[in-house]
Amino acid sequence: MIKNLVKVRIRSVLHTMNFADKNGNKRKTPMKGLMLLLVAYVAVMLAVMSTLIFLPLCRPFVDAGYGWFYFAFAGIMSFVICFIGSIFSTQAQLFEAKDNELLLSMPISPSAILVSRMVFLVLMNYVYEAFIMIPAFAVYCATTPESVTAGTVIMFLICFAALPMLTLSFSGLFGWILSLITSKMRRKNLFITISSFVLLGLYFSVYFRIEGYMEELINNGSEFANAVKNAIFPAFYFGRAISGGAFADAVLFAVICIVPFIVLCILISVFFAKIVSNSGEFKKNTDAPLRFKKSSPKTAILKKELARFLSSPQYIMNAALGAIFTVVFAVIIAINKNSVVMALSTVFSGMGDQVPELLCTTLCLFMSFCFISCPSISLEAKTLWLIKGIPLSSRDILISKALMHMVIAVPLSFVSSCICIFAVDMSPIQMAILILAPISVAVFEGFFGVVVNLLFPKFDWTSETVVIKQSAATVITMFSTLGIVGIPSLLYTELLSDTISASVYFSVFTVVFILLSAGLYRYLCTKGAARFEALQS
Amino acid sequence: MLEIKNLTKYYGDRLAVDDLSLHIEPGKICGFIGRNGAGKTTTLKSVCGILQFDEGEILIGGKSIKDDPIGCKKRMAYIPDNPDLYDFMTGIKYLNFIADVYSVSTAERATKIERYAKEFEISDDLNQLISTYSHGMKQKLAIISALIHTPDLLIMDEPFVGLDPLAAHRTKEIMREICDRGGAIFFSTHVLDVAQKLCDEIAIIKDGRLVVFGSTEEVSGNKSLEGVFLELEGEV
Numbered sequence: 001m002i003k004n005l006v007k008v009r010i011r012s013v014l015h016t017m018n019f020a021d022k023n024g025n026k027r028k029t030p031m032k033g034l035m036l037l038l039v040a041y042v043a044v045m046l047a048v049m050s051t052l053i054f055l056p057l058c059r060p061f062v063d064a065g066y067g068w069f070y071f072a073f074a075g076i077m078s079f080v081i082c083f084i085g086s087i088f089s090t091q092a093q094l095f096e097a098k099d100n101e102l103l104l105s106m107p108i109s110p111s112a113i114l115v116s117r118m119v120f121l122v123l124m125n126y127v128y129e130a131f132i133m134i135p136a137f138a139v140y141c142a143t144t145p146e147s148v149t150a151g152t153v154i155m156f157l158i159c160f161a162a163l164p165m166l167t168l169s170f171s172g173l174f175g176w177i178l179s180l181i182t183s184k185m186r187r188k189n190l191f192i193t194i195s196s197f198v199l200l201g202l203y204f205s206v207y208f209r210i211e212g213y214m215e216e217l218i219n220n221g222s223e224f225a226n227a228v229k230n231a232i233f234p235a236f237y238f239g240r241a242i243s244g245g246a247f248a249d250a251v252l253f254a255v256i257c258i259v260p261f262i263v264l265c266i267l268i269s270v271f272f273a274k275i276v277s278n279s280g281e282f283k284k285n286t287d288a289p290l291r292f293k294k295s296s297p298k299t300a301i302l303k304k305e306l307a308r309f310l311s312s313p314q315y316i317m318n319a320a321l322g323a324i325f326t327v328v329f330a331v332i333i334a335i336n337k338n339s340v341v342m343a344l345s346t347v348f349s350g351m352g353d354q355v356p357e358l359l360c361t362t363l364c365l366f367m368s369f370c371f372i373s374c375p376s377i378s379l380e381a382k383t384l385w386l387i388k389g390i391p392l393s394s395r396d397i398l399i400s401k402a403l404m405h406m407v408i409a410v411p412l413s414f415v416s417s418c419i420c421i422f423a424v425d426m427s428p429i430q431m432a433i434l435i436l437a438p439i440s441v442a443v444f445e446g447f448f449g450v451v452v453n454l455l456f457p458k459f460d461w462t463s464e465t466v467v468i469k470q471s472a473a474t475v476i477t478m479f480s481t482l483g484i485v486g487i488p489s490l491l492y493t494e495l496l497s498d499t500i501s502a503s504v505y506f507s508v509f510t511v512v513f514i515l516l517s518a519g520l521y522r523y524l525c526t527k528g529a530a531r532f533e534a535l536q537s
Numbered sequence: 538m539l540e541i542k543n544l545t546k547y548y549g550d551r552l553a554v555d556d557l558s559l560h561i562e563p564g565k566i567c568g569f570i571g572r573n574g575a576g577k578t579t580t581l582k583s584v585c586g587i588l589q590f591d592e593g594e595i596l597i598g599g600k601s602i603k604d605d606p607i608g609c610k611k612r613m614a615y616i617p618d619n620p621d622l623y624d625f626m627t628g629i630k631y632l633n634f635i636a637d638v639y640s641v642s643t644a645e646r647a648t649k650i651e652r653y654a655k656e657f658e659i660s661d662d663l664n665q666l667i668s669t670y671s672h673g674m675k676q677k678l679a680i681i682s683a684l685i686h687t688p689d690l691l692i693m694d695e696p697f698v699g700l701d702p703l704a705a706h707r708t709k710e711i712m713r714e715i716c717d718r719g720g721a722i723f724f725s726t727h728v729l730d731v732a733q734k735l736c737d738e739i740a741i742i743k744d745g746r747l748v749v750f751g752s753t754e755e756v757s758g759n760k761s762l763e764g765v766f767l768e769l770e771g772e773v
Contacts, residue, residue: 288664290629290654292636292647300637304623311625382621388587390638391610534589 005108005116035472038479043131050135053077057217058143062243067140067147069225072239073217074136075163076232082128082167083174084203086121090168091175092314092465093117094268099462110272111265118168118265125164133160137242151245159238162254165261166234172264192313200317204328297392298400305404308379309372314465315379319474322369323412326438329366330419333359337423356430357502359420361489363438364509367413368481370442373405374449375468377535381459384535394529398450402524405446413438433506440513445481447520452477454524454531538563538598538690538721539584545592546579546745553579554590555745561721561738563689566712568732568753569725570766571742577725578618580742581694584723585615597690611639613690614683618698618725620675624668628659628678631667632685639686646685653681656707672699680708691715693724697731709735733762741769 054074061070094117103113137156141148178195182188206213217224229236234256241249295303309315333340344358380387387397417435426434456473468474492505539561546554554576561567571577582588584595586606595602597609623631629650636646654660657677667675676699683691691712697705712722712735726732732739732753739756741749748769749756757765 290647290650290660290663291633292643292650293633294641294643294646295633295637297638297640300634304626304634307630308623308625382619383623385582385587385615385617386622389585389610389615390635391607392638393607536588 005103005112006119008116035475038475041479046131047135050132051139054136054139055143058139062140062144062147064222066222066225067144067243068236068239069228070140070239071136071159071242072225072228072232072235074133075159075235075238076228078129078132078136078163079167081132082125082164083171084199085128086125086167087171087174087199089124089465090121090171091178092463093121094172094175095179104273109269111269114265114269114272118172121168121172122164125167129160129164129167133163147243149245151247152242155241155245155247155250158250159241159253162257163238164257166257169257169260169264172268176268189311189313193316196313196317200321298396301390301392301397301400302403302407305376305400306407308376309404309408312464312468315372315375315468318465318468319372319374320370320408322366322371323409323442325366325369326363326416327412327419329362330416330423334419334423354502355424356420356426356434357506359424360434360437360506361493363413363416363420363434364441364485364489365482367409367438367441368445368485369478370405370409370445371449371474371477371481372408373401373446374453374474374477375464375471376401376404376450377453377532378458378461378467378471378473379464381461384459388533388535394532395525398454398524398528398532399521402446402450402521405449406443409442409446410439413442429503433503433510437506437510437513440510440517441481441485444484444513444517444520445477447517447524448481449473449477451520451523451528452480454528454535457535538565539723540596541580541584541593542596543593544580544583544590544595546576546583546588546590553745554583554742556593557742557745557747558593559740559747559750561723563719563721564716565737566716566722566724566735567738567740568736569723569740569742570727570729570732570762571725572770575742576745577742578694581615581692581723581725585613585692586610587615611686612688613692614686614688616676616679616683616691616693616696618694620672620679622667622675622678622682624666627666628663628670631678632663632682635682636685641686649685649687650681653684657681657704673701673704676700677704680711684711688715689720691720691722691724693722695726696724697726697728729761729763729766733757741766743769 054070057073058070061067094114104110133156178192182191228239234253237249237253237256240246241253309319329340341355341358344362388394414435417438420434421431453473456471456476458467458471458473461467461471488509492500492502496505539559541557541559544554544557545552557576557580559567569577569580579588583590584597584602586602586609598612600608600612602609623634626634632650633646636650641649650663651660654663657680659674659677659681662670662674667678670678676696680696683693696708700708709731712724715722716737736753738751739749739753739762740747741756749765753762756762
């Protein structure tokens with residue numbers, strides 16, 4: 001039974017990612033190759049980023065006799081990444097999955113349902129962990145080959161296998177508490193959105209200071225090591241088990257990970273039915289008067305799209321992140337212009353000290369990570385009958401989805417550009433470019449997301465988080481736009497910056513994006529609308 | 538009001554509706570009966586412009602749903618068998634949304650929403666999120682939203698499922714009111730007693746083909762509708 005439930009869950013995820021067709025069979029089209037290529041690209045990029053973090057740390061620590069601390073640090077980092085990466089997935093998969101009630105109504109024990117969910121989450125955590133621990137271990141093997149023995153490898157495998165259990169114990173407990181708190185809340189989504197922003201803020205405050213932390217870590221390694229040894233003892237056993245090939249430490253660490261995991265599993269399985277059936281009833285708001293406010297049909301459909309977007313913290317936190325980053329970036333520029341510009345100049349060396357152009361490129365790249373319109377068709381799912389039944393043309397419906405993206409992304413882009421303009425001296429032409437180029441990307445991505453979702457719709461999802469974060473449409477939109485925006489920028493900085501002025505390049509860039517947007521708009525009004533009419537949920 | 542001519546719909550290779558034709562005059566309630574998978578929902582969804590069909594023609598008040606889908610949709614309303622509505626909206630926001638897309642004035646929507654919400658006893662729930670509604674409450678909300686723009690043609694798929702007896706009774710009264718003012722209703726049901734008492738006309742579909750269509754008296758004669766249906770299905 002558990003095996004079948006796990007298979008169903010994995011098939012559901014693969015299906016959401018378009019790796020399998022409606023019957024769960026493997027897809028034969030070239031799209032599968034493209035999807036695999038994209039996944040491989042992401043995996044390689046993440047592994048490279050991790051490797052760059054561990055390279056300067058390994059040798060100094062090993063030489064100083066703190067090899068264990070190197071792995072303890074990697075373990076802590078892995079734990080944090082797994083926790084942040086899976087906290088909301090854990091809550092969604094365990095406590096808020098759409099099929100919880102259906103499964104509970106079947107002759108399946110709550111523990112079997114729970115174990116199947118846990119197995120899936122463990123697998124997901126292994127993926128997150130692999131991006132940290134495998135590069136860390138590879139760096140260790142490459143830079144200090146004399147320290148690597150068969151024992152080191154075996155202990156690494158044992159610790160690698162055990163660590164996600166500890167993460168899941170925490171994220172499961174946190175998800176449970178979150179579920180209990182939010183079930184009684186009227187403003188549940190607001191609470192989750194703010195919590196997500198706080199978590200994200202913490203993550204990025206650490207990420208942006210990582211170089212400083214690293215330096216401090218190298219300089220004061222022994223102090224940190226002692227602190228970790230005393231305060232975070234599982235990390236100590238984790239590090240010593242791998243670096244020293246110590247079997248006893250590995251077993252101790254595995255016990256530390258597995259025992260709380262089992263305890264949590266037992267607790268949740270006992271209360272599972274109660275948690276799932278908690279209807280979250282709160283006092284009815286019967287005193288408030290009914291409001292009757294008229295809008296035009298097109299405004300109404302746009303408002304409905306916006307309400308859909310704003311109702312989901314997962315939607316906001318994933319799809320609008322790029323647009324939010326543009327504002328964060330602009331604020332950082334306003335506060336600490338010099339150091340950010342210096343860092344950007346090293347990445348886009350061709351632009352040298354052309355600060356406005358550097359800012360423009362960065363804002364465009366951030367904007368390419370905004371894909372609000374992309375899952376909007378898939379999210380209709382069971383309500384597709386409703387949207388198709390109202391007296392509005394398919395063209396208006398599709399355009400409203402793109403507009404919803406623009407209503408959010410364009411103002412954020414404009415505000416970011418204005419902050420940058422106030423922070424940095426520039427000519428009127430550079431100001432115009434700094435405003436128009438990111439907006440052209442935002443408009444393009446609004447249309448592009450809808451087109452891609454039309455080509456890769458998914459209506460049979462069990463968790464909206466999965467369709468927002470992992471569906472084929474999302475992955476394709478995000479990386480295609482990153483490529484469409486990033487590759488010309490790189491080509492310009494590396495090859496063309498000596499022959500073409502930045503103003504000319506960005507003017508052409510903006511015009512091209514406006515033309516591409518016009519082309520996509522035309523497609524949505526004609527073939528796209530026809531395709532939408534043929535969609536069935 | 539509704540004219541279906543030679544409607545044919547395939548799902549892949551499977552023929553779901555086969556050359557179906559019928560005509561419902563204004564003022565008539567037509568019950569659509571058939572086994573599960575006979576093609577009822579496919580026909581109803583095709584009429585509403587939700588589903589594309591392969592052959593045939595569907596006319597709403599003389600206008601083709603293919604040529605003028607928006608004009609046709611403005612004159613009708615559809616209530617599905619499973620009212621999946623926008624869970625992220627409150628009941629009142631959903632009703633305002635529907636009223637907006639049908640361009641219903643503020644005064645008219647206020648009058649209708651207040652009236653129907655009171656009749657269906659969900660006035661106190663309209664400020665709650667739809668995600669907190671029961672199946673029956675969602676069904677009531679779907680019915681109210683279908684009535685907001687005073688449709689000439691009401692298409693209903695199993696409208697009484699999930700409704701309490703009082704709401705079911707009120708729904709039947711409203712259906713009759715619509716027909717009394719010149720509208721028409723085409724609805725599917727498995728409750729044959731209700732169909733026999735409520736409908737002016739009966740259409741029976743079997744394996745995608747319309748096997749019987751006529752006035753309720755003609756179809757049932759001196760038998761019960763259940764008897765006629767079972768006979769047609771070869772169960773008697």
